Amino acid sequence: MSNFLTVTFWVGLLAATVRMATPLILATLGETFAERSGILNLGIEGMMLFGSFAGFITVYFTKSLWLGVTFATLSGFLFGVFMAFLVVTLGLNQHVSGLGITIFASGLAYYLYRAIIGSPTVPPTIKAFDTLKIPLLWKIPVLGPILFNQYALTYIALVTVFVARYVIFKTTFGLSLRAVGENPEAADAVGVNVYKTRYIAMMIAGSLTGMSGAFFTLAQFNMFTFDIVAGRGWVAIALVIFANWIPVRVLWGALLFGGIDSLGLRLQGTAIRIPFQVYLTLPYLFTIIVLIFIARNASYPSALLKPYRRE
Amino acid sequence: MKNRKVLALLIALLMVVVVFAGCAPKEQPQQPAQPAENKIKVAAIYATPIEEPWDGAIHHALLKAKDELGIDYEWTENVGYSDFERVLREYADKGYNVIFGDAFGSEDAVRRVAKDYPDIAFVFGSGEGPSDPNLSVFDDWIQEPAYVCGMIAGKITKSNIIGVVGGVPVPEVNRIVNAFIAGAKETNPDVKVKVAFIGSWFDPPKAKEAALAQIEQGADVLYAERYGVIDACKEKGVYAFGSLLDQHSLAPDYVISGPVWDMYPTVKYVIESVKNGSYTAQDLKDWSMMGKGGAKLAPFHEFEDKLPKDVIDMVNKRVEEIKSGKFRVPINEATPKSD
Numbered sequence: 272m273s274n275f276l277t278v279t280f281w282v283g284l285l286a287a288t289v290r291m292a293t294p295l296i297l298a299t300l301g302e303t304f305a306e307r308s309g310i311l312n313l314g315i316e317g318m319m320l321f322g323s324f325a326g327f328i329t330v331y332f333t334k335s336l337w338l339g340v341t342f343a344t345l346s347g348f349l350f351g352v353f354m355a356f357l358v359v360t361l362g363l364n365q366h367v368s369g370l371g372i373t374i375f376a377s378g379l380a381y382y383l384y385r386a387i388i389g390s391p392t393v394p395p396t397i398k399a400f401d402t403l404k405i406p407l408l409w410k411i412p413v414l415g416p417i418l419f420n421q422y423a424l425t426y427i428a429l430v431t432v433f434v435a436r437y438v439i440f441k442t443t444f445g446l447s448l449r450a451v452g453e454n455p456e457a458a459d460a461v462g463v464n465v466y467k468t469r470y471i472a473m474m475i476a477g478s479l480t481g482m483s484g485a486f487f488t489l490a491q492f493n494m495f496t497f498d499i500v501a502g503r504g505w506v507a508i509a510l511v512i513f514a515n516w517i518p519v520r521v522l523w524g525a526l527l528f529g530g531i532d533s534l535g536l537r538l539q540g541t542a543i544r545i546p547f548q549v550y551l552t553l554p555y556l557f558t559i560i561v562l563i564f565i566a567r568n569a570s571y572p573s574a575l576l577k578p579y580r581r582e
Numbered sequence: 583m584k585n586r587k588v589l590a591l592l593i594a595l596l597m598v599v600v601v602f603a604g605c606a607p608k609e610q611p612q613q614p615a616q617p618a619e620n621k622i623k624v625a626a627i628y629a630t631p632i633e634e635p636w637d638g639a640i641h642h643a644l645l646k647a648k649d650e651l652g653i654d655y656e657w658t659e660n661v662g663y664s665d666f667e668r669v670l671r672e673y674a675d676k677g678y679n680v681i682f683g684d685a686f687g688s689e690d691a692v693r694r695v696a697k698d699y700p701d702i703a704f705v706f707g708s709g710e711g712p713s714d715p716n717l718s719v720f721d722d723w724i725q726e727p728a729y730v731c732g733m734i735a736g737k738i739t740k741s742n743i744i745g746v747v748g749g750v751p752v753p754e755v756n757r758i759v760n761a762f763i764a765g766a767k768e769t770n771p772d773v774k775v776k777v778a779f780i781g782s783w784f785d786p787p788k789a790k791e792a793a794l795a796q797i798e799q800g801a802d803v804l805y806a807e808r809y810g811v812i813d814a815c816k817e818k819g820v821y822a823f824g825s826l827l828d829q830h831s832l833a834p835d836y837v838i839s840g841p842v843w844d845m846y847p848t849v850k851y852v853i854e855s856v857k858n859g860s861y862t863a864q865d866l867k868d869w870s871m872m873g874k875g876g877a878k879l880a881p882f883h884e885f886e887d888k889l890p891k892d893v894i895d896m897v898n899k900r901v902e903e904i905k906s907g908k909f910r911v912p913i914n915e916a917t918p919k920s921d
Binding site: 279280283287290291381390392393394396487491492493494496497498499501532533536537539540541542544547548551 | 634641787798831920
């Protein structure tokens, strides 16, 4: 029990919280852009998985981690364009298109992995990112190891939160984005290109989602395995609602989820006799409970799920 | 508008084709079986992709059999539980002599199909018993090498805290983990154990986080039942034991050994008995244990020299005792708990 009182326990817990929140932050920010423009991107899980594959395979051949991140991001970008093509240009059902992309992207990732790597008894690994210690700052007691001894992608995720806030609320593009998500007819009437705005939103969404996938194979872990994303894309879908489509709340939501997840893993190692399933359920249970309260006041973008067609 | 629909349809088709290409069997046999040159025809059906180490162990043993025993081998993976019976019947109808696979999650389907094809040998990984006349069962009975690994862990831990990160606490996992813990407690009664399950067979990032948590709480030797744990050990500089396969290559400086499951003795025994007509339904358990070479310690590699001499001697002695039947590793399938 004395475990809980030590500084090491708390520092470890909070550092893990930030680490585990990283892919969720990136993916949820991406989803925020998509939904703000009126597109529910259910392709997110598959795009994350493909991003983790694209990142891994690039580093496997080139040994360049940043090239891996670039290609993961690029793969997400392309799937984003594809999704936009299906639901914006063709005006197809967003649920079906999104799930189709998830199934397609996952299948393609596994297929390519098998085609390129084969099926060795032990999967190949790459040399993944080390944590990046921010000079001086990382030596600050307690705060240093929690915030300033993380992976580069984690810093990028944190900065992206504020960039996203700026873009959505302070730029002309952000204004157009929100307008096409709320009332595309009105936006069109004042000269906003609805199609173009939604395409750009999906490109941003895809890129951030692809990058979030790279975090699994290039930072947090060093190989690509079946189902490495393990449903975290779906968590991002819930977190967007939790965050009410506001970037800074995305950060809190992701941190809370990551925190409860890592707390559960730590409590399993203690002598408290609670079935492990309870700990593993905690973050999801928590998400559902919060959604019950928050979803009532959730202000969904009014044009979500609706393809836009000029009369 | 019409063009759009055609385009949408084409894209949908393309996506479907690629997805199915991903899960198609490697070589689809075109003709029904004709035992032309008396080659034993073996099929295998796996619920998961063969990257999953458990099904991978069966697959690699069958590949070896293809090379060494000259069998015909076809397989389908990632079948899932809902399609299991259909795929199984397809293989049975094509006239295979032996069908391997894992029946976990599909016990009823496997037993139903086996009954309908009494002339085909069905050999399945299962937690249940064999069924006359043709259904044999096997399982990864690798608690013996796990026990020996535990003995090493108990000897080399400095903090007297060892950790275990597992996937899901099913009997197959529990008896291995419990044996590891029992081994550690034999050589070091003061040892405390931390156990965590990630609730999934595939979530290395989570397994790694669970391992990091245990290391932060003082564990300095970990049993890596799942992928992800060894990476945490490498990052923090603590020792690890792999699982099911020789995982030394994942972290040569930190992976000491690990219980290894070798399905080849099982496969060889089954194929030979089918060949000479002596095949019967039985529990093939013994063929997955140390005595018959189905379970073993992963090679020590560098640790042959790095481990203290007395530890190596202890290991060799105990392995001999297990093989000769003088020492029996207790089988405990209760869910392991943290101390």
